[in-house]
Amino acid sequence: DVKVTQSSRxxxxxxxxxxxxxxxxxxxxxxxxxxxxxxxxxxxxxxxxYDVKMKExxxxxxxxxxxxxxKERFSLILESASTNQTSMYLCASSSTxxxxxxxxxxxxxxxx
Amino acid sequence: QKEVEQDPGPLSVPEGAIVSLNxxxxxxxxxxxxxxxxxxRKGPELLMYTYSSGNxxxxxxxAQVDKSSKYISLFIRDxxxxxxxxxxxxxxxxxxxxxxxxxxxxxxxxxxx
Numbered sequence: 001d002v003k004v005t006q007s008s009r010x011x012x013x014x015x016x017x018x019x020x021x022x023x024x025x026x027x028x029x030x031x032x033x034x035x036x037x038x039x040x041x042x043x044x045x046x047x048x049x050y051d052v053k054m055k056e057x058x059x060x061x062x063x064x065x066x067x068x069x070x071k072e073r074f075s076l077i078l079e080s081a082s083t084n085q086t087s088m089y090l091c092a093s094s095s096t097x098x099x100x101x102x103x104x105x106x107x108x109x110x111x112x
Numbered sequence: 113q114k115e116v117e118q119d120p121g122p123l124s125v126p127e128g129a130i131v132s133l134n135x136x137x138x139x140x141x142x143x144x145x146x147x148x149x150x151x152x153r154k155g156p157e158l159l160m161y162t163y164s165s166g167n168x169x170x171x172x173x174x175a176q177v178d179k180s181s182k183y184i185s186l187f188i189r190d191x192x193x194x195x196x197x198x199x200x201x202x203x204x205x206x207x208x209x210x211x212x213x214x215x216x217x218x219x220x221x222x223x224x225x
Contacts, residue, residue, distance in 0.1 A: 009153075042217040056211065097210060
């Protein structure tokens with residue numbers, strides 16, 4: 001079974017802090033994704049990566065960056081956290097660009 | 113108008129009932145359709161994956177796609193309390209590329225004893 005692990009379930013950060021959200025998958029998947037999930041807005045794609053060192057902007061990349069130094073690890077970075085980045089963040093992976101997504105259990109981030 | 117519309121619920125049904133969950137969409141290019149189940153404080157997990165129109169059955173779950181009406185449904189037979197979760201529909205165009213997935217906002221289902 002594919003396992004996508006997000007290092008933190010809950011995080012509380014202050015406005016202006018630099019925040020790192022970590023995601024690791026254990027199935028040697030090429031493709032990894034970061035979404036945020038907000039009530040009434042559903043899942044929105046922030047960034048994705050089809051290969052190590054490669055990254056592509058999703059639908060809402062502003063205020064975020066990503067890092068993929070190793071195939072199994074995909075990090076989301078909030079350069080300067082703001083209150084409107086309070087959300088549930090979900091990491092996902094897939095074996096090919098067309099395969100269904102496997103999600104982690106999410107990190108609920110609160111920025112105060 | 114959102115590309116994918118889904119009633120947020122909550123939908124409350126008694127155990128054993130047949131549940132119908134629905135999504136409508138506006139983009140006629142969508143060809144791959146998915147249903148994800150998300151338990152509270154968990155990530156979404158894939159339930160059903162269908163291509164184009166028609167029905168697909170998997171145990172108590174049936175996914176139905178009507179492309180002419182731009183309408184998809186998920187039916188749950190003999191619903192159980194363990195089916196209580198939020199159900200998300202998702203769809204994508206002919207490339208099937210995950211980065212182009214469009215999700216509904218989810219319907220919260222509660223199955224009561």
